[in-house]
Amino acid sequence: MRSRLAGVAVALVAGAAATSFVAPVAVSAPAPAAQSSAADGCYTWGRTLSRGASGDDVRNLQIRVAGYPGRGARLAIDGQYGPATEAAVTRFQRAYGLAADGIAGEATFAKLYALQESDCSPANFDFSELNNCNADWSGGKTSAAGAKANALVTMWKLQAMRHAMGDAPIVVNGGFRSVSCNDAVGGAPNSRHLYGDAADLAAGSQGFCALVLQARDHGFGEALGPGYPGHDDHVHVAGGGDVWSAPDCGM
Ligand SMILES: [Zn+2]
Numbered sequence: 001m002r003s004r005l006a007g008v009a010v011a012l013v014a015g016a017a018a019t020s021f022v023a024p025v026a027v028s029a030p031a032p033a034a035q036s037s038a039a040d041g042c043y044t045w046g047r048t049l050s051r052g053a054s055g056d057d058v059r060n061l062q063i064r065v066a067g068y069p070g071r072g073a074r075l076a077i078d079g080q081y082g083p084a085t086e087a088a089v090t091r092f093q094r095a096y097g098l099a100a101d102g103i104a105g106e107a108t109f110a111k112l113y114a115l116q117e118s119d120c121s122p123a124n125f126d127f128s129e130l131n132n133c134n135a136d137w138s139g140g141k142t143s144a145a146g147a148k149a150n151a152l153v154t155m156w157k158l159q160a161m162r163h164a165m166g167d168a169p170i171v172v173n174g175g176f177r178s179v180s181c182n183d184a185v186g187g188a189p190n191s192r193h194l195y196g197d198a199a200d201l202a203a204g205s206q207g208f209c210a211l212v213l214q215a216r217d218h219g220f221g222e223a224l225g226p227g228y229p230g231h232d233d234h235v236h237v238a239g240g241g242d243v244w245s246a247p248d249c250g251m
Helices: 002-028 056-064 083-095 106-115 144-164 179-184 208-217
Strands: 198-201 222-224 235-238 243-245
Touching: 056 083, 056 106, 056 144, 083 106, 083 144, 144 198, 144 208, 144 235, 208 222, 208 235, 208 243
Parallel strands: 222 243
Antiparallel strands: 198 235, 222 235
């Protein structure tokens, strides 16, 4: 008797164990691979983003579409997918011939993956071009990390501007300056170069006037060029706030 009952008990336990062992396998086995195959060394989005979304993935998107805020506007890099982000994504999509619905999904991310390098800079600009002052982005009027982050946004704006002008190279002759670098070149005491979000451009094949006029459409709050004191030999673009002047270009 004792052995038969023990045998039944063992069978019941074994059955229960088998059931509870099989169940989780059956549930987890069909789970699809959710990650995009286009991931790279910089950043990979894990979900479709649209109006109302918020988070670091939205912030990363905003950095990359910061050059598409519309004329005279600037896109807040705040991690909130509002109407301005939706409009910027729509302009980005239109610029690259994608379905322009303002929703950042696979096609939009695929284009961004194609444009970004493993250090998160856009394909045609490098951190080294935005800093010929020092190696570590220190000594400005914001933290080193802050200055470098500002330079990243500036590069994505330049990438948008470059694409809008036919993808001809834009030549950058400097960006971030520490206080001592700024003093050495006689920069204004509160220059945006001290914050890392300014860039000085050579004439390139576009010419100064085309560059300085185009800058208004790509998220720059400052655009200075020919006719503005000290800017006959370069175009200055920066985050800044509505300082546009290039009298010789009609601006
Ligand atoms: Zn400048």
